[in-house]
Structures are given as C-alpha cells and as structure tokens.
Amino acid sequence: MILDSRTPSGPITDKWDRRKFENKLVNPANRRKFQMIVVGTGLAGASAAASLGELGYPVKVFGIHDSPRRAHSIAAQGGINAAKNYRNDGDSVYRLFYDTIKGGDYRAREANVYRLAQLSVNIIDQCVAQGVPFAREYGGLLDNRSFGGAQVSRTFYARGQTGQQLLLGAYQSMMRQVAAGTVTLFQRREMLDLVIVNGQARGIVCRNLLTGELESHEADAVLLCTGGYGTVFYLSTNAINSNVTAAWRAHKRGAFFANPCFTQIHPTCIPVSGDHQAKLTLMSESLRNDGRVWVPKTQGDKRPPAQIPDAERDYYLERRYPAFGNLVPRDVASRAAKAVCDEGRGAGDSGLSVYLDFADAIKRSGVENIKARYGNLFDMYTRITDENPYQVPMRIYPAVHYTMGGLWVDYNLMSTVPGLFVLGEANFSDHGANRLGASALMQGLADGYFVAPYTVANYLGGASLPPVTASHDAFGAAKAEAQGRIDKVLRVKGKRTVREFHRAIGTICWDHVGMARTEAGLSGAIAQIRQLREEFWQDVTVSGDANNLNPGLDYAGRVADYMEFAEVLALDALERRESCGGHFREEFQTPDGEALRKDDEYAYVAAWEFKGVGAQPELHKEALVFEEVHPTQRSYK
C-alpha cells in the first residue's frame, strides 16, 4: 500500500488555503443528516465537538471520566505557542514553523507543521474571545514568556494552569452546544472497538463503565481524540486513566500506527521516591526561564547543595549549550541530565536527580516576583517533597511525558481507515521526533477548532455513505469480540494484580525503550514483552464482575492492550537505526554525544500495519520531503 499524505501542491504558504478551497462543502441544511462521533474530551475532542456542533452536525461525545472537563489536557501547565510577534522580537509564522520542524529533528511533515503555525494566531484570538484569562501586562495586552527550543518569546499562558484554562474554554463551548441540542454527552463510556462497514468507519462499540453494558453507536465519521500512550511506561506524568485502548483497537481494525518510538521524556519532573508511586509530577518547563540546572563537578559529592560553592558546581546546560543554555529542547535537556547522573554526579540519595536552582533568580528579581511567576508550582513541589524550593534547590529528573507517535493521518487528519479521523496527541503528525514545549495545546486546538471541521466536511461531501444502523452485523460482531475479551480476563483468576503487570511492562519499556536504546536491549525487550503477555493471560487477577462500576476491570483491559502495543513500540525503536529527537540509539551519536540522524536512510514516517497479536506488523514508509527547511544537525550551542 502506498501511503498518500494528500498534501496539497503549491507553495507551502498557500497549501492550506488551496485545500480549503478544493474541499467539498456540506450545505447547512444537510449537516443535520450526518452523525458525528467524537471520542475523548480533551483539547482536541472538546474543540472538535464544539466546532462541529456549531456548524450544525449532530455530535455524540464519549469520555471515560465523570465529566468532560477532567480530560488530561487540563493538567498542561506552561503555555501555548502562537506566532503573534507581540514582542517585536522577530517571530513570524515561518519562524514558528521552522522552530517546530527543527525541534522535531526533521521527522515531521512540513505541510502540516506550516498549517499549525498559521493557525496558531487564530487560536489565541478564539480563546481570548471565549474569556480564557491569559496573563496580561499592566497595559492590558497579552503577556508572553519563553519556552525551550526557541529564541523568541511566543508562549501565552494562564499562570501555571494554561491547559486547564484552554480546556475549560473548549469544554464551555461544547456545553453550550449540549444546551443547544447539537452535542450529546456520553460520559463514563470507554470505546472498545471501531466498527467498519464496507471499508468505512461507521461507529463504535463502547462500554458503560457504570453498568458494564456494551453499547453500539453508528455514525458517518468517527473522530478519535484520545491522547497518547505514555502510561505504557507505568510511571509518567500522564493521568492514571490515560491509555492507548481506543487508538489500539482502531489500529487492530486497520488504522496504521506511526512512529510509536517517538516518545518524549520531559526533563523537569519530581524524582521517583519509592515503589508505591503511581505517577510522576511534572514541574513546568517554564521554570527553566529562571532556574539554573546544575550538579556537583565531583563524582559522589553528597554535601547539601548550599555547601557546594559555585566553583564546584557544573551548570552543564549553560556549559554545553551556551546559545540556548537552560532553555534547550526537552530531549536534549533530558539526555544531558541522564549523562551527568550516569557519571555518578547526580543529586539526592538515589543519585538520580539534578538541581534546578532559583537562588540567582530570587536575588535578581526578588522572592515576590518569583512567587508571582511560579508560586503554584513551588507549592506543588513542597507538598510532594516536603522541601522548600525558595530556600533549597529543587531536585528534578526526566520522566515520560508525551508521545509524538500515534495513529497515522494524512494532511486531512484522516487515518488509513476512511471516515476515521485522529486529532491531537493521538495522531503522529506535527511534532516529528521531539515536541517543543507549549506546542501540544496549540496542536490539539488547531486540529479541533480549525482543521477537522473543514476536512471532515470534505469527506462527508465526497464519500458514498449508505445508511447504517447499530443493528448491522458488524456492530454485533464487534460487541461479541469485546465481550469475549472482558470474559476472558475475568476468567483467568490468577495470582498477580493488574498493577503488578503494568509496573512490569513499564519497567521493560523504561529500561530498554526509554532515554537510551540499543539493538541488544530492544531485541531483548521484545522477547520479554511477549513472555510477559503470556504470563498476563495465565496469571492476572481481577476482582468483581462486569455488571457494575469496576475500575479494576477497566484497568485490566487497558493494560492488556499495552501488552500488545509495547511490542510495536520496541520494534519501531529497533528498526529505526539512527538517533533523532527523543529516539536515542546509543550506536548512533556524534563524538560529543548528540543524536546522529541518518537522513539518507530514515527520513520517513514508519507506519505499522497490524497483522495479528504476536505477528510481525508490516512496515509502510511515507517519505518525508523537505522543500523548505534543509535538514542539518540540530545545534543549540
């Protein structure tokens, strides 16, 4: 199969305009005849549902939480990028495009990224009009701050709760459509299968998490907005309930999975404190605007940080990357932290942390200013660690945060299954091998507010969609399969809990598909994953039954999917024999330890086609063509 990205022709600046003009439209009176399904209520899902509802499409929205406002976009702290150039510091749509392509280590599709940069300015306008209380200057205009991987200040923010405010804006717009009757909410529902009729996505099977009942819902198009797969690593900054299930089940029905090995390890997280830990907490990247990262110069120096004089500290980011200093991109900062800890210079009892020090910033700006900028983050840190970062440097360490890989989509955000669109973190399209800070919020909202409404209409206007109801055999078959999986996991009645298996798969992935990867480690990981999957189906134990609220059973289904997904994650990392962005293969590095890309062989998107559990998936390649930005080795020096 040839992967056609359906990228419009012409100059990059005109591609999106051209596509919008070429697109078929659906006239307002006909929109009510097309049923939409949106799965997931984060930034991508809520904004898509609101926009489609406003246009007059009937939309059914599905979410696993009690309320759509709980989706994990709510937790994004730092900000959202936009090429407004309000600071007069040389920003432009083209520069945001360039920074994002470079930040992604030349593994993203140019046309998508350019469109994202173009739409970024509309997002800010939209959100301000909704009443999102972005930070402002005394003159009343919008404030900006800097983020990693950029030398301009283009990040808009609402204290340390930007994701919350943007999500509430989208959620409120969606609730307005609920009141208007165009959007219907189905909360505490988990999508368990995608239903395909005549090769088109025509609905979903989901489980009512309160009653256990399996439900069928038909549609003319399905939009998956279900986020990333970071929790395959067990410990991550993702929410406890984040999972790959909806995307994975769509993959098993024919949607290709692209670049799963492109995962982001965020450099500034609170270090692990013990085995009991269920998740890790991110400290926003914005802290690197004022905090200085350092470790002792000497191995094994266990003195308290205050007793280590400046001359005996190694501000290693400032030393290695003088141009960007503490604001290098996330992948670079994470690897540098790992390197100093591997040398035995890490801080804390475990030696697995580095200092993030605000002493100089406090001296320069005063405690009050630092408090105003980061107060809520400092409080959060104190609550978790029982230490006061105004007096003692924070200790941080990298943790899994975001997944750039996801279901493959074309320029229209449609997967390899006609009628199945994938938005936000769930798709692979815009961030290449590494996402820059403050770009996830931008992408989720661009996809939902400004891309999908046009491209879904084009699909509906051009496709032949014979009537299908939930009584169609395909729904019955999908339901039976889903029921079979639930019955099977309840029948095992083994001795190990779901959490033990989740922790085990997470450990394999972190050790071998984490910050540093090798041929031998990845080959071994694949064997271990297969073995663990066998054990899961022989020895897992789940309490209760399938007929009422049973979070343990929901969890078992998600971990069962990770037992399958982890294999393609490791396989993709094994087959990409180069280093790029967050994918660091130890065999491929420059003499000074930077990622060594191999553009001749690997300038492609790896899109995997499912061939059965345990069977080798088939690799399809979409060549990445760089017409605008010439790939070079990234330098932040």
Place this chain on the structure above:
Amino acid sequence: MAMTVKLKVWRQAGPGQPGQLVDYVANNVHADMSFLEMLDVVNEDLIRKGQDPIAFDSDCREGICGSCGLVIDGIPHGPDKGATTCQVHMRRFRSGETITVEPFRAKAFPVLKDLVVDRAAFDRIIAAGGYVSMNVGGAPEANNLPIAKKVADQAMDSAQCIGCGACVAACKNAAAHLFTSAKVTHLGLLPQGGAERDRRVVRMVEQMDSEGFGSCSNEGECEAVCPKEIPISNIARMNRDYLRAIVS
C-alpha cells in the same frame, strides 16, 4: 520508616443501596506516599485476597483535574489547606492513627459506589450559561481588547475552579453557590462575558436550584475547603448580579 494506619472506609455496593463504614488496616505506609497511593496499596491487598477493592475516582493526581474527592476525618479533601485529596501525603498522619474516609455527600451528588459520586449536575449548571456565546471563526484580533491586569488576574482567581464539589460537600445545606459563583465571576468580570452577564447568572442560578442543591447561609465552610481557595465574596457578587438581572 513504615507506618500503620487504621481506616474506616465507606463501602456501598451501588446507588440507593445501604452503605456502612468498614475497618481496614494499612501496613507499610510511608510518609512520602500520597493518601491515594496509600489507598492503592490497600486495594492491591484486597485484590490479592479476592475481595472487591475500594472504588474511588482519581486521575491527574496533581490537583487539577478535580476527579478525586474524599472526606477525610470529616473534612472534604482532608487536612491540607488549598489542596485536593490526591495532594495530601501520609506525613500528615501519625502511625497508629484511625482515619475515616467517606464520599462527598449531597442530595445532588448521589453515591454510585463506595467513594464515587455523580457530579454531572455541575456540567448541567455550566451548560445553562457558563460560557461566552460565540462561534469558532468569529473572534477579533486578541490584542484589540485590552483588559486591565488586575481584572484579568481576578478573573483567573475564579476561573481556577476545578469543579471537584468539595464546596458542596462541606456545606451543611449542600449548596453549590461557590462553584456557580466562580464561573459567574470569571466571565462576569471580563468584557467578553459582559453582553450575557444578566442572562448567564439567571440561567445558571435557576439550574443550580433545580438540581437540588441547598441555599447559602454564609457559613464559609466552602471557602475553607476549596482546594483553589476561591473566595466566598464571589457568592455576594453572584447574588447581586442575580438581583440586578431579575429586577431590571
């Protein structure tokens, strides 16, 4: 150093069914554990024994999603001021201590199972008017609308509400005034929300009343437990807006 705590946990099989406090002992508790991680450990033991684990909602575990909400020793979200349940750590408790854990109770928040309650009434209050009525595509250039920093900051203070429902659980009348007034204040303070200010407050207050929440008697328990420390002065503002809207 491991601690042991005794728990009295509300167990209830389903909506409308009788419930009771059940005793558990949590061994090997560490001071660095969060309260919910301690419950995770208790649940792991229950699962290994083939028993039904304690059901509770939680998701982000960093105090922003609003999913979690337990009444710990009679206080919604427990002993820490300005914190959610997931942000409470076991270093707040002594070894040997007995801790009572109950759901957020209110007529408008029916218990679904154990510690899980239905808070969909909050979504319906937002649907009644908690937004600015504007469609995608119609927004003017963002900086055409200067907003004084002080006003934007005040709006943000209220916009931080996470919709957890602790205010309702703490109130002896189970009133939702702090929640509703947070949205009324956030949007009412900003020029973008000005055009619908009257309509919004009337519709949201009427929805709130129809959901079975109680009336406000100004005791201030809501403000005291709010994890985002949203001020009770919002309620006075909402009442003023409401009166102005219905008499004008």
